[in-house]
Amino acid sequence: MLDFSLLLSANPVTVAIVVILLVLLVSLSLQWPANVPPGPTGYPIVGCIPFLKNRNILEVFRELRGQYGDVFSLKLGSNLNVVINGSEALKEAFVKHADVFSDRPKSFIQNNVFQNKGIVFSSGSSWKDTRTFSLSSLRNFGFGKRSLESRIQEEITVYLEIIEKQNGQPYDMKTITTLAISNIICSITFGNRFEYNDAKFKRLTSLFAENLRLNSVGGAIRSFPFLRFLPGDFFSLKKVMANFKDIKGFVAEQIKEHRSTLEEINVRDFMDSFLVEQMKHGEEDPIFDDENIAITVMNLFVAGTDTTSTSIRWALLYLIRYKPIQDRLRHEIMTVVGTSRLPSLADKPDMPYYEAFITEVLRLGDIAPLAVPHAARKDIHFRNMVIPKGSIIIPNLDSVLSDPELFENPYEFQPKRFLGENGKLNGKEKAVIAFSSGRRACLGESLARMELFLFMTALLQRFEFLPESPDKLPSFDATLGIVRSPKDYICRAVKL
Ligand code: HEM
Structure with a gap:
């Protein structure tokens, strides 16, 4: 040693x-075996890392797909990454061969922080059991159901009041939107929302935000595991781990509070439902121990906050840049809902233009373009190539969302591409796989869709969204982490 x-x-x-x-x-x-998927040779040790430096990785992948086909590989440090492109290959890998391609890569952070617990970064039976239990419990708390609607509307009421207080002055919607979306997860998991200026809540959301910002750590340490032994904290690994410890402390407090007031016949929230199972299975059962509860709750915050709030920021950006689309959408809201009440999920089936609009936001906004990396559970022959056990498998959702064969002029924002002549959806929306597909597909899709509908329609019912000034339009430029976000922008929400 x-x-x-x-x-x-x-x-x-x-x-x-x-x-x-x-x-x-x-x-x-x-x-690696000779017949791994084709790809650039790269340099010794670092592999293809220099090709990616300072380049838009989505553009690099488009070029490599043109050169090597739908399944190509990239060697990055000690990892073989296999990128899967196009709807056919994605379906073949993640649906047909779901038993091989549904693991997550092993890494230092996965082993030491997540310990194969929770949902997002775990694999095998621990992942399967936790995901199944969480999904059924979250369904009881209203995922995809009307009962969750009033919790979301309660949050929206506070959110709208704060925006109204800005009096149509230039305002960055980012922080308030992140707090509101994060509060909905609090309401589902802990049973209550927090005031936006609550010190603990502010600290929790800023720790999550910091860890997301530092997420390149995971990739660097996975490609070069020895980097974690370098002196100092060059890759912010220690900072990331300290932040996780802090977040876990917050969740542990919640577990303690819930346990002290738990009533088996009155399950109040997601945490209660976990604790009730813990009572039945015993505190040592790894699926229901405190560690798994804490990591699962943390996963819901990480996976459910930035993705949804970023989608709202892209939606507002497109509405500011394309005023006629904003007017048409508002016209539909005013016709179906009017102004006397908040929009409700019962209105959704009568609002095909909204559906076309949000589908186009999820497509061109390209929120999680490379999903979350998967891993090959064992060696597999795939399309006459060999993908070795442990390879990192990247689902390139962007390759579908921007595919000109599926979407004419894919880089234009055109909600009407999803509507038929009768004004109803034409079926093309099914190709927009923004939530990925297969067994690992997003667990929160129905919650995200509810939130997007209730937030966007309530915002447009009450405000007109305008740029900071006519000559300062928000930019379409994006920054790419796991989530693809618009650059920060300021807008004006003018009360109607
Ligand atoms: C517009 C909003 C959202 C988008 C675009 C989105 C997209 C995605 C994508 C692409 C994945 C990766 C799937 C894969 O690995 O193949 C994912 C995973 C996941 N998402 Fe979402 N998501 C959104 C909102 C949410 C919300 C609101 C929640 C829950 C509160 C959530 C919970 C999860 C979880 C737990 C996973 C991991 C699933 C697993 O590993 O089994 N997501 N999401």
């Missing part, structure tokens, strides 16, 4: 030499 504390106290030249030797050892020990 190597003693890394000795290495850390050595002089920098020694450290550099040892690190290079380690890298060489790691790379020499990796021999």
Whole structure:
């Protein structure tokens, strides 16, 4: 066993030499079979990392797909990444071969922070049991049902009041939207919402935001596992882990409070339903222990907050840039709902233009263009190629959402592409796989769709959205992490 504390106290030249030797050892020990999916050769040790530096990865993938076909590979450090493109190959991999391609990659963070617990980063039976239990419990708390509607509307009422207080002055909707969406998860998991200025709530949301911002850590450490031994905190790994510890502390407090007031016959929220199962199965059952409750709740916050609030920010941006679309959407809302009450899910079937609009936001907004990485559970022959066990599998959802064969002029924002001559949806919306597909498909799709509908229609019913000034239009430029977000922008919400 190597003693890394000795290495850390050595002089920098020694450290550099040892690190290079380690890298060489790691790379020499990796021999992929000859017939792995084709792809660029890359450089020794680093593989294709230099090709990706400072480039739009989605554009790089489009080029590589043109060159190598729907299934290509990229060597990044010690990992073989296989990128799956186009609806046919995605279906074949994640639906037909779901038993092989539904794991998540193993990594230092996965092993040490998540310990194969929770939903988003776990694999195998632990993932399956936690996902199944969570989904059925969340359905009881209203996922996809009208009973959740009043919780969301309660949040929207506070949200609208705060926006109204800005009096149509230039305002960045980002923070308030993130707080509102995050509060809905609080309401489902903990049974109550927080005031936006509550110190604990503010701290919790800022810890999540910081960890999302630092998410490149996961990829770098996965490609070069030895980097975590470097002195200092160059990749912010220690910061990420400290933030997780803080968040877990907050959730642990909630568990304690819930446990002290738990009544089996009155299950108040998602956390209660977990604790009731814990009573039945015992605190040692790994699916219902405190650790799994905490990580699952953390997963819901991470997966459900930034994705939905970013979709709302893209939606507002498109409405500001395309005023006639905003007017047409508002006309539909005023015709179906009027102004005397908040829009309700019961109105949704009568609003095909809204449906076409939000589908186009999810398509061109391209919210999670590369989903979350999957991993190959075992070696598999796929389309006459070999994908070795442990390869990282990237579902390129962007390749479908921007496919010119499916969507004419794919880079234009055109909600009407989803409507037939009768003004109803024409079926093309089914190709918009923004929530991915197969067994790992987004667990929160029905909640996200409810939130998007209730927030967007309530906003447009009450306000006209305008740019900061006529010559300062928000930009279509995006920043890409796991979520693809619009650059920060300021707008004016003018009361109607
Ligand atoms: C517009 C909003 C959203 C979008 C576009 C979105 C998209 C996605 C995508 C692409 C994945 C990865 C699927 C894969 O690995 O193949 C995912 C996973 C997931 N999402 Fe969402 N999501 C959204 C909102 C939500 C919400 C509101 C929740 C719940 C509160 C949620 C919970 C999850 C969970 C738990 C997973 C992991 C599923 C698993 O690993 O089994 N998402 N989402």
